[in-house]
Amino acid sequence: xxxxxxxxxxxxxxxxxxxxxxxxxxxxxxxxxxxxxxxxxxxxxxxxxxxxxxxxxxxxxxxxxxxxxxxxxxxxxxxxxxxxxxxxxxxxxxxxxxxxxxxxxxxxxxxxxxxxxxxxxxxxxxxxxxxxxxxxxxxxxxxxxxxxxxxxxxxxxxxxxxxxxxxxxxxxxxxxxxxxxxxxxxxxxxxxx
Amino acid sequence: xxxxxxxxxxxxxxxxxxxxxxxxxxxxxxxxxxxxxxxxxxxxxxxxxxxxxxxxxxxxxxxxxxxxxxxxxxxxxxxxxxxxxxxxxxxxxxxxxxxxxxxxxxxxxxxxxxxxxxxxxxxxxxxxxxxxxxxxxxxxxxxxxxxxxxxxxxxxxxxxxxxxxxxxxxxxxxxxxxxxxxxxxxxxxxxxxxxxxxxxxxxxxxxxxxxxxxxxxxxxxxxxxxxxxxxxxxxxxxxxxxxxxxxxxxxxxxxxxxxxx
Numbered sequence: 001x002x003x004x005x006x007x008x009x010x011x012x013x014x015x016x017x018x019x020x021x022x023x024x025x026x027x028x029x030x031x032x033x034x035x036x037x038x039x040x041x042x043x044x045x046x047x048x049x050x051x052x053x054x055x056x057x058x059x060x061x062x063x064x065x066x067x068x069x070x071x072x073x074x075x076x077x078x079x080x081x082x083x084x085x086x087x088x089x090x091x092x093x094x095x096x097x098x099x100x101x102x103x104x105x106x107x108x109x110x111x112x113x114x115x116x117x118x119x120x121x122x123x124x125x126x127x128x129x130x131x132x133x134x135x136x137x138x139x140x141x142x143x144x145x146x147x148x149x150x151x152x153x154x155x156x157x158x159x160x161x162x163x164x165x166x167x168x169x170x171x172x173x174x175x176x177x178x179x180x181x182x183x184x185x186x187x188x189x190x191x192x193x
Numbered sequence: 194x195x196x197x198x199x200x201x202x203x204x205x206x207x208x209x210x211x212x213x214x215x216x217x218x219x220x221x222x223x224x225x226x227x228x229x230x231x232x233x234x235x236x237x238x239x240x241x242x243x244x245x246x247x248x249x250x251x252x253x254x255x256x257x258x259x260x261x262x263x264x265x266x267x268x269x270x271x272x273x274x275x276x277x278x279x280x281x282x283x284x285x286x287x288x289x290x291x292x293x294x295x296x297x298x299x300x301x302x303x304x305x306x307x308x309x310x311x312x313x314x315x316x317x318x319x320x321x322x323x324x325x326x327x328x329x330x331x332x333x334x335x336x337x338x339x340x341x342x343x344x345x346x347x348x349x350x351x352x353x354x355x356x357x358x359x360x361x362x363x364x365x366x367x368x369x370x371x372x373x374x375x376x377x378x379x380x381x382x383x384x385x386x387x388x389x390x391x392x393x394x395x396x397x398x399x400x401x402x403x404x405x406x407x408x409x410x411x412x413x414x415x416x417x418x419x420x421x422x423x424x425x426x427x428x429x430x431x432x433x434x435x436x437x438x439x440x441x442x443x444x445x446x447x448x449x450x451x452x453x454x
Contacts, residue, residue: 159315163295192294
């Protein structure tokens with residue numbers, strides 16, 4: 001990985017000179033995070049310039065003020081919406097990562113059915129269901145009637161397509177942002193599948 | 194030819210010949226100049242529905258697939274503003290259907306997708322329609338997924354003009370339009386369509402599929418892994434969100450612009 005150069009625009013404060021990145025998976029499969037980690041040993045170089053706020057790879061419970069938020073997955077329940085808004089309130093740059101965040105992805109196939117049909121199939125009618133009832137504990141976030149891409153709820157700054165995007169695409173977009181360039185992808189890294 | 198009055202048109206500064214009766218698209222295809230298109234196929238009557246082949250002829254926007262070539266036309270094709278408008282059209286096509294490429298058997302072989310790549314499309318920009326149209330899997334060897342149909346009517350024209358049948362049609366109005374099957378039951382199994390028909394294979398997207406033949410080509414060897422939809426492709430895709438016509442209108446409205454008070 002070529003030497004990353006930090007630019008002032010990404011510096012939160014004197015005491016926190018590293019660029020802060022938060023990541024989350026909403027209605028995602030964690031595949032985009034795995035693809036992110038597929039940058040392999042290049043993550044060592046990245047960590048010299050980046051520190052992570054809330055992310056599934058650490059223990060931080062809430063998104064702190066950050067430079068970049070990587071959002072994987074679509075919106076399928078109320079909790080997804082709260083988390084997404086917390087990220088938007090705290091991140092200077094929001095990147096929609098992967099097909100789900102961009103257009104709902106494969107989970108949006110449930111939009112072909114009503115929510116009632118989906119719940120009844122899963123919890124009442126499916127073969128082998130024991131004690132059939134639709135879970136109704138207040139701890140469980142309610143499902144949205146439809147799955148939605150994240151840009152329908154918050155402003156998105158950049159889109160990284162793919163299911164998942166290639167590891168090289170994560171390296172490219174982060175390198176461009178760290179070096180203060182408008183991010184771009186070589187054509188061969190652009191795919192929707 | 195020795196004729197000093199040789200008939201030519203100029204596309205992006207390149208002078209190309211045409212024959213009487215050819216459209217701008219015909220002449221461009223013959224000269225290996227790529228004009229993005231989805232609903233056009235040489236040999237079938239032009240349709241003019243996808244609007245991707247819009248070019249500027251002497252400063253006026255026209256569909257090149259229906260516009261006759263005329264000597265002296267100065268045509269702009271591969272320009273930033275036309276490609277931006279084409280990208281917006283492609284985004285409209287994506288959000289109007291359920292184009293979930295990761296689970297589609299046509300991915301990598303789909304012209305709509307390849308045009309998305311060609312134009313550097315990253316997202317759908319507009320709110321998703323998420324249509325709920327009926328899948329017809331009644332036929333033994335074909336399946337019809339209407340949520341992916343872009344209503345280019347290539348199948349309609351192929352069936353009528355080449356197969357000598359009349360299997361498909363578009364029915365309904367506005368956003369309720371959809372592909373229908375001309376059979377007593379409206380189902381594919383009760384129509385005249387056969388696997389050898391051109392209509393069974395012409396679909397540029399994943400709406401008409403051959404059963405039991407999905408995912409046969411390894412990733413990296415599919416049609417558009419090996420070839421781009423044009424030879425004049427972009428090298429790099431800028432990830433910055435570009436301004437849309439609808440946003441320009443919003444701004445204009447706020448400023449009391451084109452739409453007045």
